[in-house]
């Protein structure tokens with residue numbers, strides 16, 4: 425396991441000091457190397473190498489003050505030298521928002537502010553939330569239609585595999601950005617999910633991701649990885665992009681980061697890119713104290729050792745093989761598997777069929793949802809801590825529901 429070393433969660437909001445007994449000391453650090461890669465308690469005010477800043481959680485008490493928190497020292501191995509103003513005792517903003525998509529406005533705004541460019545590159549089937557700024561990056565027509573206004577400032581490019589396996593859509597991106605007459609303006613950022621959750625469990629290839637990251641660098645755009653659904657161990661490493669060895673400029677996280685179902689969203693920003701001035705990006709509902717407490721506990725409980733990673737890997741394999749067994753009963757034109765880690769599903773090729781399957785499953789005691797452009801993919805996102813027995817029980821219910829809807833246990837292609 426390796427939690428990428430550039431990130432630190434800095435101090436808690438001032439009012440959280442009320443909870444000092446529960447969460448002392450007041451900062452959490454993601455360590456830089458494998459040996460100390462669990463989040464370890466760092467003394468407040470301690471100087472620490474290693475990059476960046478972070479923002480924080482979701483809706484909470486209305487009274488949180490805007491504060492600047494202390495982040496120390498320059499990066500250990502940053503691609504840019506720390507600016508004098510940001511060395512020794514630089515600042516990191518703490519930002520919070522209620523839905524994660526509200527949070528997603530922040531990286532987009534920051535990328536525009538830093539680069540002085542307006543355009544953002546987002547991908548087909550990308551889902552980044554439904555508040556206006558985030559919705560501009562989201563592909564889904566149903567959600568976009570609810571905006572009631574034009575959604576601008578985003579150029580939509582095909583995701584990996586969108587045009588079939590013979591078209592390298594990363595090359596296409598590079599081509600467009602290199603051509604001054606392509607009509608695609610130089611972007612402030614490229615925002616990408618390594619696996620598109622809501623978009624239908626589309627898995628980007630490692631090479632494609634690496635290429636997109638290199639293209640972003642080449643064209644001096646920031647790389648934003650939206651790890652809101654796929655991060656925090658869902659694909660077995662803490663960050664979903666570790667396997668591809670990416671080094672994003674900004675990372676968004678939410679969902680299970682609080683470890684307890686409490687609302688929390690994080691934006692991790694490369695230390696060198698933390699250019700927010702105090703209060704420049706703020707809001708009333710900032711910080712849910714309890715989420716800080718549970719997030720810290722979850723990080724310490726689950727990420728101190730490799731055991732969660734190992735168990736997610738084992739259960740991910742179980743999920744994969746069971747879903748493949750189920751899909752193989754049917755012609756590939758009716759069912760095929762998709763996904764990565766513990767984020768997998770069955771593409772039933774029809775939103776209607778998938779809808780019937782999940783409603784049958786619900787009646788039999790299983791909550792499972794759909795995703796994809798036509799809601800055609802039954803998406804399994806079991807809790808990462810689920811036991812194998814319970815996972816198998818859930819898959820039995822799902823199999824029964826699929827069998828009863830498709831109406832046959834025989835591969836119709838056979």
Ligand SMILES: Cc1ncc(COP(=O)(O)O)c(C=O)c1O
Pocket residue numbers: 522523524525526528551552553554617621622650651652653654678
């Ligand atoms: C990748 C991704 N980004 C952003 C969001 C938006 O999060 P929220 O619904 O909390 O606004 C989601 C929600 O599912 C998501 O999957």
